[in-house]
Amino acid sequence: MTRAPVDQDMKDLEKYIKFLKERLFFEPDSGVLHYNLGVAYLRKGLREEALSEFKQAVQCDPRLAQAYVNMAGIYLQQGDFERCIEYNLKALEVDENLPMAYNNLGFVYLRTNQYEKAVEACKKAVQLMPQLFQAHHNLGLAYFHLDKLDAAKEAFLKSLEAKPDFAPAYFHLSLVCDRMGLEDEARNYRQKAISLGYPVDSEQDL
Numbered sequence: 627m628t629r630a631p632v633d634q635d636m637k638d639l640e641k642y643i644k645f646l647k648e649r650l651f652f653e654p655d656s657g658v659l660h661y662n663l664g665v666a667y668l669r670k671g672l673r674e675e676a677l678s679e680f681k682q683a684v685q686c687d688p689r690l691a692q693a694y695v696n697m698a699g700i701y702l703q704q705g706d707f708e709r710c711i712e713y714n715l716k717a718l719e720v721d722e723n724l725p726m727a728y729n730n731l732g733f734v735y736l737r738t739n740q741y742e743k744a745v746e747a748c749k750k751a752v753q754l755m756p757q758l759f760q761a762h763h764n765l766g767l768a769y770f771h772l773d774k775l776d777a778a779k780e781a782f783l784k785s786l787e788a789k790p791d792f793a794p795a796y797f798h799l800s801l802v803c804d805r806m807g808l809e810d811e812a813r814n815y816r817q818k819a820i821s822l823g824y825p826v827d828s829e830q831d832l
Contacts, residue, residue, distance in 0.1 A: 636670075639666060639669055639670060642666055643663065643666045643667070643670075646659055646662055646663040646666060647663070650663065655686050656686060657682075657683045657684065657685075657686035657687030657690050657693075658683075658687070658690075660679045660680070660682040660683035660686060661679070661680065661683040661690055661692070661693050663679045664676040664677070664678075664679030664680040664683060664693065664696060665696070667679060668696065668700075673700050673703070673704075676696070676700065677697060677700050680693040680694075680696050680697045680700075681697065684697075688720070689720055690720075691717045691718075691720035691721040691724060691727075692717070692724075694713045694714070694716045694717035694720070694727075695713070695714065695717045695724060695726055695727050695730070697709075697713045698710045698711075698712075698713035698714040698717065698727070698730050699726075699730060701713065702730055702733070702734065707734045707737065707738055710730060710734050711731060711734055714727040714728075714730050714731050714734075715731075723754055724754075725750075725751045725752075725754035725755035725758055725761070726751075728747045728748070728750040728751035728754065728761070729747075729748070729751040729755075729758055729760060729761045729764075731743075731747040732744050732745075732747035732748035732751060732761055732764045732765070732768070733760075733764055735747055735768075736764050736767055736768055736771075739771075741768045741771045741772050742768075742772070744764065744765075744767075744768035745765060745768045745769065745772070748761045748762070748764050748765035748768060748781075749765060752765065752784070756788070757788045758788070759785045759786075759788035759789040759792055759795075760785075762781050762782070762784040762785035762788060762795075763781070763782065763785040763792065763794060763795050763798070765781040766778045766779070766780075766781030766782040766785065766795070766798060766802075767798065769781055770798065770801070770802060775802050775805055775806050778798075778802050779799065779802045779803070779806075782795045782798055782799045782802065783795075783799070786799075791822060793818075793819050793822035793823060793824035794819075794824060796815045796816070796818040796819040796822065796824065797815070797816065797819035797824050797826055799811075799812075799815040800812045800813070800815035800816040800819065800826075803815060
């Protein structure tokens, strides 16, 4: 019985996909229809089909900035950082006020050790969307790697303001406080991370 709503959602999604395909038969040059079909495919977990639709969307209408962001997100999930950066930058050429594009860039720059660029991108993301806790967290990590500990601590605290149960922020706060010599604070943050199920014996996020 508990699966019925999910099953119904999937049935509704299938109907929506069918509807969009029928519309596209008559309007093959509609960027919006291709975009909406791409989003529907993403909801089904069909990344390659979604990617194909987003590409067709921007061919029909290069101003569909969100299509570039979604393509970048797919490439990010695939570990293709180069294309992720490329398509986020394309999105920002169309609309410079896309917080998720900056958030994605910040994450990729962080993963590729481009910490100054990560700071710049994450700061822009949180300026546009202050509740974007992932961007605050990635900003903290970038500052940590740059040994800007006060700024890192502030960013992690901002992440927790937006999402109080975000365990990685507590763990990374403990590392910052350790480095700052704040042993009691470090211990408290570490315990909080443990209570939320974070594997504190791993520093895989750094």
